[in-house]
Amino acid sequence: MEDLRFNGLTNWLEVSGGALEHNIALFRRLLNPGTALLAVVKANAYGHGLEQVAGVCVSSGVEMLGVHTAGEVVALRRMGVGVPIMVMGYLTPQQIADAIDPEVHVLLSSYQVLEALAARGRALGASLPVHVKVDTGTHRQGVDPGEAAKLAAAAHGAGLTVAGVATHFANIEDTTDHSYAYLQLERFRGAVTAVQEQVGRVRWVHAACSAAALLFREADFGMVRVGISLYGHWPSKETHLSWLLEHGRDGVKLEPALSWRARVGQVKKVEAGAPIGYGLTYRPTRTTLIAVLPVGYAEGYPRALSSRSRVLLRGRAAPVVGRVCMNIFMVDVTDIPDVRDGDVATLIGADGDERITAEELAENAGTINYEILSRLSPTLSRVVVK
Numbered sequence: 001m002e003d004l005r006f007n008g009l010t011n012w013l014e015v016s017g018g019a020l021e022h023n024i025a026l027f028r029r030l031l032n033p034g035t036a037l038l039a040v041v042k043a044n045a046y047g048h049g050l051e052q053v054a055g056v057c058v059s060s061g062v063e064m065l066g067v068h069t070a071g072e073v074v075a076l077r078r079m080g081v082g083v084p085i086m087v088m089g090y091l092t093p094q095q096i097a098d099a100i101d102p103e104v105h106v107l108l109s110s111y112q113v114l115e116a117l118a119a120r121g122r123a124l125g126a127s128l129p130v131h132v133k134v135d136t137g138t139h140r141q142g143v144d145p146g147e148a149a150k151l152a153a154a155a156h157g158a159g160l161t162v163a164g165v166a167t168h169f170a171n172i173e174d175t176t177d178h179s180y181a182y183l184q185l186e187r188f189r190g191a192v193t194a195v196q197e198q199v200g201r202v203r204w205v206h207a208a209c210s211a212a213a214l215l216f217r218e219a220d221f222g223m224v225r226v227g228i229s230l231y232g233h234w235p236s237k238e239t240h241l242s243w244l245l246e247h248g249r250d251g252v253k254l255e256p257a258l259s260w261r262a263r264v265g266q267v268k269k270v271e272a273g274a275p276i277g278y279g280l281t282y283r284p285t286r287t288t289l290i291a292v293l294p295v296g297y298a299e300g301y302p303r304a305l306s307s308r309s310r311v312l313l314r315g316r317a318a319p320v321v322g323r324v325c326m327n328i329f330m331v332d333v334t335d336i337p338d339v340r341d342g343d344v345a346t347l348i349g350a351d352g353d354e355r356i357t358a359e360e361l362a363e364n365a366g367t368i369n370y371e372i373l374s375r376l377s378p379t380l381s382r383v384v385v386k
């Protein structure tokens with residue numbers, strides 16, 4: 001079971017290439033035939049590692065990669081990624097001048113960005129692709145549905161290629177009532193029609209994130225933008241429940257791609273009543289054996305999990321005791337025989353028949369799986385495994 005690549009590490013992430021491939025194949029089966037798949041790899045691929053994930057996505061044939069920043073475009077270019085990239089976040093004119101090339105599609109919501117892209121296009125002698133971002137009710141990025149055709153015409157007039165029209169849903173993950181999503185879809189259809197009347201047919205129409213791609217075939221259009229579920233996670237309990245209400249138990253078996261391991265740095269005895277860790281917050285009621293793990297909130301293990309979580313060691317659960325520190329936390333291993341320095345603990349993932357999910361950590365920390373994953377420190381070693 002020990003992989004030699006882990007010998008030099010105290011703490012690492014394993015990213016299952018097979019799980020990513022499985023999840024991509026699952027969306028291929030689920031989506032309307034011919035729907036393109038944009039793999040969202042922003043936030044260091046939801047903590048899984050941009051380079052590691054992009055490689056698997058490209059070899060699995062995804063049509064586009066989605067990022068948030070110019071820095072992520074530069075990183076993908078350095079890796080020599082050969083599929084188009086879509087930037088979904090704000091870009092400064094300087095970033096556009098430095099980082100945008102004709103294979104980068106930009107979600108367009110602003111006339112300042114439009115001008116900077118037009119200038120960049122002229123400098124390159126190319127017509128850069130943009131996707132008009134329509135705010136259909138999320139009230140975040142994008143222009144109002146009534147303004148979309150005007151923005152498209154301005155982009156077209158400035159020498160840009162209007163390659164797409166896009167929107168983003170506000171309220172699929174948080175509810176099993178999808179009336180607001182359907183209202184957004186109605187507004188989106190109107191905006192798509194208006195844009196196409198203005199500039200002709202556009203290549204890419206897209207609205208769906210993971211939740212919509214799982215639940216609504218009518219939101220497929222030409223492409224879907226899948227993030228969290230590419231990594232094997234339901235966007236929320238409500239999304240999973242909506243699926244189950246409609247389809248029963250079968251069909252979608254997402255496979256989580258990430259495991260987080262750390263080696264035990266020390267095992268020691270603490271007397272009953274003696275405090276463990278900063279703030280003296282935890283006092284065992286019996287003589288206790290603790291294992292000290294070289295991981296903490298700086299690595300992305302939330303401090304909110306102080307005395308509120310567990311890890312797996314030798315296939316058994318060991319509760320977190322005391323505060324999570326910056327680079328260290330402690331677990332109770334009294335009931336697990338033979339734990340030794342160097343043993344591998346599982347913070348997220350499976351060990352034997354037991355499994356700890358990102359959702360379990362999120363629930364205990366008062367947050368969502370997205371935040372647990374995306375805040376895994378970029379400094380952790382990430383290793384692709386089968």
Ligand SMILES: *Cc1c(COP(=O)(O)O)cnc(C)c1O
Pocket residue numbers: 040042088168208209210211225226227228229235
């Ligand atoms: C992050 C993001 C997505 C992916 O959302 P998931 O819920 O992770 O699938 C899709 N579209 C946009 C615009 C995003 O910012």
